[in-house]
Amino acid sequence: MARPRKYDHDEVVEKMTLAFWERGYNGISMDDIGRITQLNRGSIYNAFGDKRALYLLALETYAQQSYGGAAQLVQDAPSTEMAVRSLYQAAFKGLSGEQTRWGCLLCNAAVEVAPVDQEVSDTVKKYLGLLSRAFVTSLKVSSPEASDASRVKNVAEQLTASYVGFNIMARAGVSTACLQRVSESAIDMTLVKQ
């Protein structure tokens, strides 16, 4: 019925996710987007709307994969200790090669975009909340006898905050040794019995 696209929609989103992740929203121009996707301006606007819409799409895609995956990982682990262990193991795998200084797109969005874009702010809160709830679930299973619900929630949110801090520090260029210590102490945190 009409002319078909000559590019893969998801592939474009994937490429732009990586670009926004590395350089941020303001670090990528429409010219950059054209170069990266090998698409002309018109095609981009025709397919995605505008720069902000493309960013929102990239952010949602990333968060779904990264935080959705992490939450699943945490909930499926046999214990909270193992959950945090595999969470940071995955994080370190991502922090290799050229991505060493990228941090986490959602955390970066929290700083650069969330304060001036309600929708981004909502997305950030949604996926941080998802991770926190996964920790709560894991903690309840891991030590059902353990302390009251309020303490469980506190620890869960501490683990989330610490994970966010970890990613920011990675983006700042903090040494791998230091990041390793942060992850180790996060694991230790789950071993504490009251």
Added chain:
Amino acid sequence: MARPRKYDHDEVVEKMTLAFWERGYNGISMDDIGRITQLNRGSIYNAFGDKRALYLLALETYAQQSYGGAAQLVQDAPSTEMAVRSLYQAAFKGLSGEQTRWGCLLCNAAVEVAPVDQEVSDTVKKYLGLLSRAFVTSLKVSSPEASDASRVKNVAEQLTASYVGFNIMARAGVSTACLQRVSESAIDMTLVKQ
């Protein structure tokens, strides 16, 4: 010998620190700077060099006050518990009114500027390191009998990561209740004995 300045140098830096803190490096234009400081472009360039130099000055000033102050606070506290308590008490004081969504300029710089500016990256690492070392000092004093040096270092860096995460979450617009839980669990962390 020459014409005197008609403005206060430190006052200008102070104003620009607040502006960069709220809106980020890319969120402030030279026109904004002119409006905020009530100075003409020429005066700004004459006095500070360029936008980057002014940002570096604002960042260093902020970090000195905020992280230098925090490190002092932590080291002077009678125990690590009290140290973390007063650190977050101070943080919450800053998170009131219009500054609720500002987070921390150093953490914001880590995300937005550090990856593309070595000097900013160095400043961020320097002051995060300062805070971590203050925690180490406090932990050693607070529980001298306690576990080995490596564990102390781990906990110290965990407290730093968690403080960074706290600030990012504040900027993202996470609820005060949630931030309160993060601070409470950070305090709890210091009470753990092995």
Added chain:
DNA sequence: TGAGTTATTGACTGTTCGGTCAACAAACAT
């Protein structure tokens, strides 16, 4: 084959960006 629909192309727009500069003003020393 041609009508209808959607994608592609790349030039174009007006705006905003960081930064420069020549003219001018205000101070002090002689």
Added chain:
DNA sequence: ATGTTTGTTGACCGAACAGTCAATAACTCA
């Protein structure tokens, strides 16, 4: 008074910015 030095003013610059659009191309269906 006059020279020297430094600060101030605001117009100006080229580059980069996000976004638009008319012309054209590729496809399906009748």
